[in-house]
Amino acid sequence: MAKEKPSNHAHYVSADQLRIGLYVHVDLPWFRHPFTLNSFRIASAEQVRALRALGEPRFRYDPQRSTVAPDAGADAGTDPAPAAEVAAGPADVPAPPGDEPAPTPAEALSGKRQRVLLLNDHRRRLGQVNRSFLKSAMLLRNLNRNLMSDPEATLHEIGALVEQMVAAFLEHPAVTLHLMGEECGGDDIYSHSLNVTVLAMMLAKGLDFPPEQARVLGLGALLHDIGLMDVPDRLLKMRPDEYTRPERDLRAMHCEFGLHIGRQLGLPADILSVIFQHHEMVNGSGYPRGIGGDKMTPPARVVSLVNYYERLCNPADPTQGITPHEALSFLFGQKRGKFDAVALQRLIRCLGVYPPGSIVTLSNDATAVVMSVNPARPLRPWVMVYDESVPREEAILLDLERETDINIAGAVRPAMLPPAVIAYLSPGRRMVYFFDSEARPDSKGNA
Template identity: 60%
Template structure:
C-alpha cells in the first residue's frame, strides 16, 4: 500500500488557488508547519491563509479525496522517482537527513541545526497534544484517531532522525508540564522498543498508551495536582493514586483498546509487587506497561513537581540501578542504560582538562564518550562549543556533579531550563566501551 501511494502522481494547485475542501499534501518536514499532519482536507479559509503563509508556491492535492476542485491545476512530471511520499510522511529528501559532516566546524553547525529542528518538533507536538486533550471528551473517536497520527508523526520527527532530541521544555509553565511529561515518556518509551523486539504495531500502541498514561489526572482537583507531593496529607495521596482507576474508566468510555488501557491502569505497578493500584508482580504486568512504568519513574525523578528535589539524569539512573533495580523488568532497565549511556543526557560533568560541561547526546557505541556542551564564560550560550569526545580522544569525563554545586552563572549557562533535556544519537550502533 505504501509503495502504491508513493507511485501516485498527484497534480499540483497554486497556493493562490487553495480553498476549503481540497485534500492537500505539505511537502515540508513536520516541524516546519503548524498542522497536525502533512496531508489533510482544508477545513476553513483560516487554514488556507496559514498554508499560504508557509511561502510554498504550490501544493500537491488528491482530486479523489477533495470535496471541490481548483479552477486550474498543474500536472506533475511523468517520472518522479520516490515521489510522492506516503500520506503523512516527510518527503524522502527530508525524512532521513544526511550524516553529519566530518569537518569539525561544519559538524557542530549541522548538529545545532538538528537540535533546533527537533526542538521545534517537540514544542509543536506538545501544543497539538494540549489541543487534543481539550477535545478528548467531546469528540473522542476523532481525537483518538488524531492522537494515533500524532504518534506516527512523532516516530518520523524523532525516532527516524540520526540525532534525536527529546526536549522537556521549562520555559512553558502554568500546567503545560503534564503535556511535556506525556510526550517525554511516550518518545523515550518508543526509543526503548528498538532493542526490545517490539513490532511497529506494538510500538504504536505503546506510544499512544504512554501519551495517555496520566489521563486519569483530569479527574484529580488542581489543588492536589499543583501541591508538592511531599506535603500531601494521606487523603490527598490516596486521591492522587486513584488516577489509575480514573484513567481506566475514562479509557473505557473513550473506547480505547485493551493494551492501551493496560498501560494507563498499570503504569505505577512495580515488578516486585510494591506498586499500585493492585500490587501486581512482573509476570502480571503487560510488557508495554513495564516500559512506561520504568520511563515514568525515571522522568519523575528528573522532573519532579518540586524542582529543588530533581535528580540529575546520572543520579536518577544510578539510583534506579543501585537501589530500585528489583522494581523493574531487568531487560528493559538494561536497554534504558544502553540508550542513556553511563552519563545520560543532561548530566553536568567535569572533564580531564578541568572544564565544566553538560552532556548533550549519547553515543551508544562508546557510552563514555558522548557529545558535551562546554561552559565558556567568554562566549554566549548559543555560541558555546560542543565537544564530541569520540573525536577529541585526549579529553575524558572525570565525574558527574550536581547542578546545585555550580556557581549560579555556570548553572544558568548550562541548564537554563527548569526541566531536563534529553538528547539521543539514534544513528550509532548500540554497544559497550
C-alpha cells in the same frame, strides 16, 4: 563571541616559553584558533607548535591548574612587560622530527573550520527538533480540551504522532536523543507525558518490540496520565509533601480514572493496561493493585520504568530533582528490584552512564552538560562546555565521538558548582527530551 577580559592579576608567558603542562588561555575568538576549547592544559608538542603558529606574543596561564612551573625566564608576576622584553627560556618540548615545519595559521585553522561546519549543522538540527517538540507538546495541551468533545479526531492526531515515533525509532539505524532548551520546558503534565513516550519508544527498539507492540507502547505512554483529567486542579498544583492522606489517595486514583476514561473512548485493552498499570512494580510493591511483573503487560513494564525515571529528574517540587546520572545510579543501585531487569539494563545502555542533562567534568578539566546522545554510541555524546568568555547562546558544543582526545571524567552534582556555572549549563526548569533521526553528517559536514 565575546573575548574574555583578563584579570588584573593574570600571569603570562611568552610564546617561546610555552611548555607541556602549562594551563593556558587563548584570548582569541573560538573560531580564530584551532583548539577545541579556549583554555586547556598543553598536552603535546603539536599543541605547542600550533599555539606558536597563532602569532600571539604571549599567553595567559593559570599557575593553579598547571602541572609544571614556567621556565625560569617566565614572568610569573602580574601585568607583565611586553613579550619582547621577557627573557626567553627553552621550550619544554622536543624538536619537530626531521625538517617538519610548524603548521601555518591557515593549516591550523582548517580543522576548526570543519568543527564550525559541524557545529552549525548541529545547531540547525536542534532548531528543527525544538520546533517538532513544541508542535507535539501543543497537540498534548489540546488533549484535555478536545478528547471528550471530539475523541475520534484527537485520537487520530495522537496516533499520527506515535506513528512518527515508531518510524523514527524502529526504522532508522540511528536516533539522536536531545536535551531541549529552556523554551521547551512547558507544562508539567504534557512535558512529562512526552518525555515518558520518547524514552519508552527508545526502549522499544532496544527491546526488539515489533511495530504493533511499539504502537501500543507509544499510545499507552502518551495517555498514561489521562486520569489526571478527573483530579482537581488544586491537587495537581500541590507538592507531594503538602498532601493530606485523603488527598494523596485521591491523586493515586488517577489510574482508575484513566481506565474509566479510556473505556469511554473505546481504547483497546492493551492500551488500557498501560494506563492502569503504569504505577505497578514487578515486585508487587506498586499500585493500584500491587500486582507482580508476570501480570503486567510488557508495554506497561516499560512505562512503569521510564515514568519513575522521569519523575526522579522532574518531580513536582523542582528543588527535589536529581540529575539524570544520579537517577540512573539510584534506579540501578537501590530500586532495580522494582523494575523489569532487561528494560532497566537497556535504559542504561541507551542513555549511557551520563544521559542528556548530566553535568560532567571532561578529561581536559572543563565542565559541561550532556546535550545529545545517540543510543548506539552513548559514551560519546555531544556536550555543551562552560566557558565564561563565550555567551551562553553561542556556547561551545563538542561531539565527543569526533573529539577523541577528550573523555568524560565523571559526573558533578550541580550543588557543588558556582551559581554562574549552574546558570550557564542548566537546561531550565524541566529536563525535557526529544529526538531526531536525521542522517548524521560525516567529518566533512556532508549528510
